[in-house]
Amino acid sequence: MKKWIVSIVVVLAVSAVAIWSVSRLLSVSRAEKPQPLMQAGAGESGSVRPIDDLQTRLLDPRVDLQSREMLMEKIELEKRADKNRQAGAAQPAPKTAPQNLVAPAAMIPQEQVESGIFEGSEGMIRSEQAEIQNHWAGVVDGNIVMVFAGAKTGQKEQGMLVVVTASLDPNVNDTVFEYYYAPANSGILRVLEAHEGYLVLQRANGAPLKFDLMAKKFIQ
Amino acid sequence: MRMNKKDGATSAWGISVTRILLVGILSLAWIFGGVPQRPTLAQDPPEYRLFMPLIARVDFQYGPEIYTTSYYIKTVDPTASYNLGCALGARDLGLEGYQDNLVVLDYGRAIYAEINGEMAYGTRLFITAQRVNMDQIAQSAQKFGEGYYMCTGDDVYSRLSIGIGTNNYEYEDCPNCSADFNHGKAFAQMVNQVNDWLVAKGYSGQVSAAAANDIELSWNTYERTRDWLDGYDAANQYRLYNFGAIPGCPYFASPGAQCGSYPYLWSKDEVWYVIWGAKPVYPVPEIYTNNGVNAQQWFLMSVYAYTAHGLAIEFPGVMTQKQSCPGTSYPPEHECSFMDNTPLEGWTQLQTLVNGDPRTAHPIRLVTDIKYQ
Numbered sequence: 001m002k003k004w005i006v007s008i009v010v011v012l013a014v015s016a017v018a019i020w021s022v023s024r025l026l027s028v029s030r031a032e033k034p035q036p037l038m039q040a041g042a043g044e045s046g047s048v049r050p051i052d053d054l055q056t057r058l059l060d061p062r063v064d065l066q067s068r069e070m071l072m073e074k075i076e077l078e079k080r081a082d083k084n085r086q087a088g089a090a091q092p093a094p095k096t097a098p099q100n101l102v103a104p105a106a107m108i109p110q111e112q113v114e115s116g117i118f119e120g121s122e123g124m125i126r127s128e129q130a131e132i133q134n135h136w137a138g139v140v141d142g143n144i145v146m147v148f149a150g151a152k153t154g155q156k157e158q159g160m161l162v163v164v165t166a167s168l169d170p171n172v173n174d175t176v177f178e179y180y181y182a183p184a185n186s187g188i189l190r191v192l193e194a195h196e197g198y199l200v201l202q203r204a205n206g207a208p209l210k211f212d213l214m215a216k217k218f219i220q
Numbered sequence: 221m222r223m224n225k226k227d228g229a230t231s232a233w234g235i236s237v238t239r240i241l242l243v244g245i246l247s248l249a250w251i252f253g254g255v256p257q258r259p260t261l262a263q264d265p266p267e268y269r270l271f272m273p274l275i276a277r278v279d280f281q282y283g284p285e286i287y288t289t290s291y292y293i294k295t296v297d298p299t300a301s302y303n304l305g306c307a308l309g310a311r312d313l314g315l316e317g318y319q320d321n322l323v324v325l326d327y328g329r330a331i332y333a334e335i336n337g338e339m340a341y342g343t344r345l346f347i348t349a350q351r352v353n354m355d356q357i358a359q360s361a362q363k364f365g366e367g368y369y370m371c372t373g374d375d376v377y378s379r380l381s382i383g384i385g386t387n388n389y390e391y392e393d394c395p396n397c398s399a400d401f402n403h404g405k406a407f408a409q410m411v412n413q414v415n416d417w418l419v420a421k422g423y424s425g426q427v428s429a430a431a432a433n434d435i436e437l438s439w440n441t442y443e444r445t446r447d448w449l450d451g452y453d454a455a456n457q458y459r460l461y462n463f464g465a466i467p468g469c470p471y472f473a474s475p476g477a478q479c480g481s482y483p484y485l486w487s488k489d490e491v492w493y494v495i496w497g498a499k500p501v502y503p504v505p506e507i508y509t510n511n512g513v514n515a516q517q518w519f520l521m522s523v524y525a526y527t528a529h530g531l532a533i534e535f536p537g538v539m540t541q542k543q544s545c546p547g548t549s550y551p552p553e554h555e556c557s558f559m560d561n562t563p564l565e566g567w568t569q570l571q572t573l574v575n576g577d578p579r580t581a582h583p584i585r586l587v588t589d590i591k592y593q
Contacts (some may be wrong), residue, residue: 039570062530066497071531072497079426085379088425096258097306097370099400101363114296114349120391123329124346127481128467129555137349144294144347152553160553165453166347166592170300175347175544175592178420 105170133190151188159186280320287587290324292593296360300400305367312378322586324432326385333396341406342372353362354410365427367551370443383432383461404451435464437480442490460500497531506557507538507566516567522580537586540566544591563587
């Protein structure tokens, strides 16, 4: 019996030491854990390297003067972003969403869509794909439609249209790109006129060609 | 040798006591350490998570599995902007750990035109072609940030950098194109104001703003593009992400290739300047091509930066456009037939090349995938 009392006492003592060690470990861990938003030089979201690393790179003798000046400004920008982040972390706003914004967005008013014939591609069609002359934009059957006219890149004899269709509903992501080749030997195309339901295109030789906006096909 | 009955009973009792004590010790450790959970109030610093029997360190998550969606913007409607930001915030709230995000909101090409009844700097949005001024752009970006902040709820550490975007596209005889010094300066002032607003509202612990520019070599001259960058640099307080492409530049099969395309031909040093050499610029390159050519071009430009200027390029992240290509097959003329890298593929292509060379090695952290709003 006496042996068991000793055993229990020993086990309890070991347990006490274990509990003390765990709690100590936890407190040390908490004290040493860096605040994620306060990490020295962590930079703004999207930062590539801690500020300390950027500063270290300044010491590299291979870095030329231009890059050195550039690095110094980049470091200043990181410091400012860090300062903002610390200010926000120190006094964060309560997380109560503005009620007027918690709803589906309204449909884009049709009058906000700028309709007409415009030069160029607005950067929406890559030059590797097509050489675009101009485009028409408007609303067809409740959807925004853009028709880019030109030719296949590197093949000016092959006229083509790129038709982009998107919803007026900003809650829907449904932009579609479609490609239509003109009849043979049309050459590069250009949008000449827009009529109800169809576009008049101009071929390379000046001859007209129609494109039906609803059926999305060329009309001879 | 047989164990007697008394010894067996004693041994079993001892094992039971030991088990009870062990359970007690572990329970106490669990109580001391707290239950793994997010903080209950946004303002409270969160407890560190304890996963018995190990103490886990909470790090930011990023990389190709935690990619964001960037947008070609078609409307600056505040609710639409708020909802897009909220969707990302809700995602982060639902994910374990804390996320580090970059989102580019591309508001279209730079213009100086009559906007809302007065001449102003602004942009022409995608799809709708609506002309919007700097205030409208700022408000849209702010609402996106506010939506993110609110919808992260009790996740107070995940964070977002919003790249407020435009591009360097212009065309001949364009009546309202304005990719120039004054537009760049106005854009920088707008980005500064957005950050001031984020600080004043108490959102800046999680949300920050930067500029972004889709600088494409085939869209403009170096001189004109640099003019805009110099304007930005004249007033900026925050970084600028170049999320463009460098078509024509050298790749492995064509190491002597000429950057750009007629009529816009660029030297390598001119390319270097707009992707890394300009003071505020960090590149987030479009790594779209399935054959790896985009990644090769940016890697070789980083090698050039190292050999010509002593400092390799730092890539904060990469951009892909997989969500713009939802289908599985496309006709050969469709860009999705050869430019639909997934975020993982795009990131892997550049990360592998950059880190396969000690001159350019560094981890690439962020991935964003762009699509039309």
